[in-house]
Structure formats: structure tokens, C-alpha cells
Amino acid sequence: MRAFVLISQTALASGEYSLDDLPGSSGRIDVLLRCVRAALLVSHGLRKHVRVYLILRGGSWGPRAVRIDGQSARFLRPDERSLAILLQKTLRASANVSANEFRELRPGLSVCAGDLDEVLADAGPRPGYVLDEQGDDLRAQPLSNDALFFIGDHLGFDEVTRARLLQLGYQRSSVGPVSLHSDDVVSVVTNELDRRFGSNASVGAEPP
């Protein structure tokens, strides 16, 4: 199972954002939504063997972690507004989730009142790559398709998070010479994995 972990310092965990001004009202949840599309959707299909974790640290409800499973997710559409509506409904229903486990609130969308440590516990022990401009070239590294790929938001990683990830032994990796948007990083990592492990490693049947 390929998993992306998107860590946002500002994204509002409550879902109380305006669909008409996502960048200005949500703490840049738009950045995360574009990553969800890039990680999970292909032309006329869904990647069944991919999972996305969103860590939302913004607002009084933060931190919250959202897990989106390609295997069971429904109604994932590529446009930002549709994804924003789906995430908003999920977050608004998450008032009483615990920090100890992910609770499924929509098909394939689960939430816990946790942060990085709760995500790592849920994902289990696996290799991991910290996407960072200062890292070694991902193309030149041995990769696993059963790994965690950590990506920051528009602000990158905060220092505490970066230090923690590196202390845990995850590999610092770069995708190229230009500082890209988070969703472009997801697209490029995904392409490298598709090339190495083949399309069947992630893409399932077409959604209905």
C-alpha cells in the first residue's frame, strides 16, 4: 500500500471554511485537496492501492488526521470544489472522534483527533521518504511501493516535524531542481512508482 502523508500547519480541522474562498478561509486546504486528486485519481478511475493521510493542524479542532482509502472511497471527483465539499462534510461530522483510532465517517474517509504519531501508528512500520528540496534524488534511490511519502504544505515542514521524521530514519528525498507545489510532488513521485512497479500496483477497476 502506497501512502502519502500531507502535513499542513494551517489547514482548518473543523471544516468551517467557505467553498467560495478556499485559499483565504480554510488555511489552504485547497493545497491538500489537489494532493488528494493527484494521489488517488487517474483518467476515469481510482487508485485502489493508495492511501492518503491529511494532517490538519489549524483552528481549535486541530490537530485532526484524515485518512482516505482508495480501496473504499466513493464519490471522489477531481475538481477542487467537489473534494472541498466532501472533506467539509467529513470534518463537520468529526466532533467526537478520539485520538486513539480512526473512525470512518464517509465511505473510505476516516478521522482521528491525532497528529503525526497517530498516523504513524495507524500506518504501521514501513519505509518512508521525506520529500524535501535538500534531499537526494528520488530517481537514484531504491524505492518501495509499500512506503510512506511525507510532503509539506505551501509552507513546507516546520522544523519540529522535519526533525522528528528524520530522527525516525525516513529518507530525505528530492524530485528535482525546482521547488514545486505539493500536488506536483505527488504527481512526480506517483509517476516514478508507476514506472517501477507497474500500473497494477495501484490502479484498480474503474469506479461506478
Added chain:
Amino acid sequence: MRAFVLISQTALASGEYSLDDLPGSSGRIDVLLRCVRAALLVSHGLRKHVRVYLILRGGSWGPRAVRIDGQSARFLRPDERSLAILLQKTLRASANVSANEFRELRPGLSVCAGDLDEVLADAGPRPGYVLDEQGDDLRAQPLSNDALFFIGDHLGFDEVTRARLLQLGYQRSSVGPVSLHSDDVVSVVTNELDRRFGSNASVGAEPP
């Protein structure tokens, strides 16, 4: 100058779409907008040496071609709704454009009442690559950073367009084993060009 040519069979050329339902009301202009972001925007900056052409064939105003120049574009934001508003204003102002030349209607955004041939005339003679699942691997090909990259929409290329592009001698190229969204194709092509030609080949100073 790197240029992407996005060809949409359905995208409404009039700009008469609803911002609250882009996929359902615009002939999938959302697909094109995501490609614009992937081609032109980087983390906290704009790619100065990249140009995007959109060919919109839908509705009674079609075909229209829109040119977006990284060198002179302003107010390009990454979120879909902001880009949809900018394109809508531009298209609505394009009632009287001619087929003979691109007219600048917003900073860096120009429109002509043309189709593929008008885009090719404007771009001038250059190498070109037709992004297609059946093509040869782009990574294994010699590439130019002064080239045209043709990409279809969610329906791919229609047969007439594909035949015309190949007849013109452009190279059929693929980015990998999975049929991707158009914007993922833009991201992957862009990464390959960044790797070969360096960041300065496309990224300019930060926008204000």
C-alpha cells in the same frame, strides 16, 4: 520557450459557466485550469519562460484559442476557482476577437477565434511532442525545452486532431504506464524538462 497546448473538445469558449459547478457546466474547463496551474506555477512563483495555449471547441463561440504567457501574466493563483474567474472574465471579453491574431484582453492572457492551425502559426516552427499512452517513453527521447507539448483533455485527442499532429511530424510520447489526468501529464513533463534544462530555464523571479 516551453509551451503546452491543451486541446479540449468540449470546453465552452464563451465563459458562460457556473463557478459552483465547473465540471457540469463548463464542458470540463476544470481540467484545463488544473493544467494551467501545473504548467505555470511553482512554489511561491511563476514560470516566466513557459506559455500555455488552451483550445476550447465547445459551444457556439468555439473554437477559441487562449494564450497565457508566464512572462506577462498577473494574478494567476493556484486554486481552481480563482483561475476559473480569470478565464471567465477573459472569455467574456473576447466576443470580437479575430481568427488572425491573438488579442491581449488581460495581462498575459490573449484570445483568438481560432483552432489548432492558428495556435501553430502563433507558436512558430518548433519541435513538438504529442502526449499519448501509445507513444515512446519521453524519458528515453532527446527533448527540447523550446518545444510544443500537445495534451488532450479528459476525452483524449479526437482522431482528426491526432492524425493532423502526427502528419505534422510531431513525436508521439508517453510519460508512463498509467493513463493519467492531463494535469499530471503536465507535471511529469515539466519535471523531466526541469531535470534536463535546469530551473533557470523556466522559473523567473517571484511574482509580487
